[in-house]
Amino acid sequence: MSEQYRLLFAHLDKEQDIEQAAQALQQRLKLAEQQVEAFFSGEAIFPASDKAKALKQAKVLASLGVRARLKRIVAPAQTPAAAAGQADEQVLAALDYITSSLIRLEERLDDMDQRFSEHLLHQQQSNDSDELALDLSLDEELNLPAASATRHPLLVVILVLITLLLAILGVSYFYPDLFNF
Structure with a gap:
């Protein structure tokens, strides 16, 4: 069984109100207004991922003044x-x-x-043009290796x-x- 994690809305920072947070999420993450409202009502905006990626996503949300909690999802093993x-x-x-x-x-x-x-x-x-200009005669034969x-x-x-x-x-x-x- 592999562990996957989802981010769910927990709370806002003290100096942040919900409208500012919604606008920040829409601009930074390019989300639709309905997606932001669904996130604030308890749905996930990111698909389930491993713990490291989920923590990075939580840091992005924290930089916008939104605190999220990790919810562990246990996926069944592959058949x-x-x-x-x-x-x-x-x-x-x-x-x-x-x-x-x-x-x-x-x-x-x-x-x-x-x-x-x-x-x-x-x-x-x-x-050929050099031979026409200068006639040099060589006493010994010149053996060059084949190009191929x-x-x-x-x-x-x-x-x-x-x-x-x-x-x-x-x-x-x-x-x-x-x-x-």
């Missing part, structure tokens, strides 16, 4: 079907995140490949990471009790 549904949602969210990350990586690689190709083309054009050789290790690392992430995701899907996030 196994609801927990399984939530686990499925988490798996789908993880798959969505991985897919979007793969798409961004692919776009980045394409962009880098295009820039590199343009750079090589520009470099070849400048080398620098991208190859990066591509292999990315593919290994993707495969590893998909394997972890598959294991967590088939054995949900193995990983507790």
